[in-house]
Amino acid sequence: MEIRTHDIIRVDDISKLVCLTEVPEWVTGELTDKPFVVVRRAAGLEGRVPVGIRGETRNQRFGCFLPEEECSIVISPEQLTKEKPWKQTDRRLSIVAIEVLDRVDELMTSEEMIWGPTGSVGFELASGLDTAHAGSDLDLVIRSDQPLPMDKAKRLVQELSQFPVHIDVQLETGKGACSLAEYSRGQDSLLLKTVNGPMLVKDPWSEH
Known part of the structure; x- marks a missing residue:
């Protein structure tokens, strides 16, 4: 499956997300209510897709990575x-x-x-x-x-x-x-x- 920038992925297990920086407080709540992430334009890690989490406001954006095997539902x-x-x-x-x-x-x-x-x-x-x-x-x-x-x-x-x-x-x-x-x-x-x-x-x- 080819995964490209702008694709939207459903996250079934948020614990599988890989975060390289401190996770803002709003992220967990947003993913619980809206378990979807957007593929972002960034260099990926081995076997992991760069994704972004959307918050309620424009300044609430957080980048992390999702293992490729967790990308079962992808919507382009x-x-x-x-x-x-x-x-x-x-x-x-x-x-x-x-x-x-x-x-x-x-x-x-x-x-x-x-x-x-x-x-x-x-x-x-x-x-x-x-x-x-x-x-x-x-x-x-x-x-x-x-x-x-x-x-x-x-x-x-x-x-x-x-x-x-x-x-x-x-x-x-x-x-x-x-x-x-x-x-x-x-x-x-x-x-x-x-x-x-x-x-x-x-x-x-x-x-x-």
Whole structure:
């Protein structure tokens, strides 16, 4: 099973999590109520997946590791796009970031993009827990192992800017991730997030 950044994993035994730093007090309570973690972008330990734990607020984030053998239930953003759980939730009636997903899906399908929701919306759809709210932005990931044509990138950014919610798209290139909006500007360099940290690059698909 390939496990990638943004995937969500159900944790059946929180005692199996490996933490290299002191665990904040809020972590145990959060995992008891919400036994899910998000795969984060970091160098892994041997046989262990780097994961992050979400708290109630943005500043409550904690990184640790989960043994690969404990990753029995893994939900990817692309799986959410395929299964479309947003169609079965009444929360779409009150949360714009969920309500627009049908239209986003139509756009991405027309542009032949491999994509999925991440952030609080993706976490809610994967876990079934109420983590998004009325003011939530919509975070998306597009996976493109081949260079994305600049005209298509510009068109996507323009179309998504017309939606009634702020949409932030991360472009996963296989070498790391960059902002779709930043990439579409065609600048000489852009910020690429990698497992070894952020770096400025000219081509986000090249080896660095």
